[in-house]
């Protein structure tokens with residue numbers, strides 16, 4: 001037999017969404033070298049790291065320069081001082097019982113959202129919201145798992161109806177990427193009830209929880225009673241503290257959580273994940289983890305909050321700009337993304353191409369996030385505020401001229 005590729009690659013798009021966007025932008029730049037491009041597509045941060053984080057990372061580099069304070073391989077689940085800071089800062093101080101040994105530090109949430117699938121059998125049926133961050137779908141298709149889409153529409157506040165049928169694994173993301181929607185405590189409780197009744201597992205992506213300003217919305221699924229028996233939570237420092245280039249995040253796997261083997265025996269997931277990480281991962285870098293721990297200091301908290309406040313102000317500029325162009329605007333109040341319909345029902349990739357060519361503005365076409373995203377597009381608030389304001393003026397002129 002010749003070597004054969006994983007047939008899952010035949011199921012996925014030719015290019016991952018943000019690779020396709022980048023390809024089109026690169027082609028445009030090559031053919032229009034003088035164009036003034038304003039990138040509001042991928043949610044990549046633009047503000048520098050908080051001073052407290054920078055200082056901690058400088059000190060960490062100094063540690064590495066001396067034999068006495070040098071660090072080689074770290075523990076693959078993260079240094080205890082960071083796991084403890086996370087458990088206290090993000091959970092216990094908010095009245096949520098999470099222990100440091102339930103925190104697994106990683107190199108960003110995206111890696112674990114796909115890697116976690118190593119723990120689960122191929123025959124699990126996976127429920128994925130539509131529209132959605134495309135990494136969930138593509139990672140499951142690569143593993144040839146059956147995916148059932150959960151439509152998330154304006155009518156159900158982009159939070160998805162509780163399914164009638166059976167789903168073994170369910171991805172949820174709130175505050176949501178791409179719609180910027182938040183989920184109410186009541187609705188999230190319904191998802192937890194569904195998971196407990198069906199012995200399903202929820203993979204809860206709360207990478208954007210730091211943008212919640214209305215505290216009536218849950219930041220963590222573990223605010224819902226019983227979620228520790230049916231949910232894994234994923235968080236990231238990328239958007240919380242500008243770590244898109246530094247790479248650090250974490251996954252919470254509660255000790256109370258167990259899943260069945262094919263013979264019906266229950267197994268805790270923490271030990272399996274420890275094995276998986278020991279086998280395939282060598283831990284996030286010492287410097288990144290020192291930087292992450294600084295987020296939990298008084299200065300770190302204050303400084304990172306100021307940065308995320310700034311992004312939310314930019315989201316306000318986007319919402320206002322869309323409205324003045326006569327377009328709808330949802331999200332952007334407790335989330336960094338603003339979601340809107342294309343003008344005159346235009347196809348979203350056509351809109352993307354025409355907008356880019358006419359104005360140099362890059363957005364993300366909605367259908368890249370799923371079939372329900374057709375005829376929509378997403379704008380990120382992570383861009384520079386002044387440039388974003390300029391982009392919104394250009395967008396208005398473009399829409400007015402259609």
Ligand code: MLT
Pocket residue numbers: 041042043044110133177
């Ligand atoms: C996005 O634009 O959806 C995100 O920045 C992508 C990511 O976090 O990987």
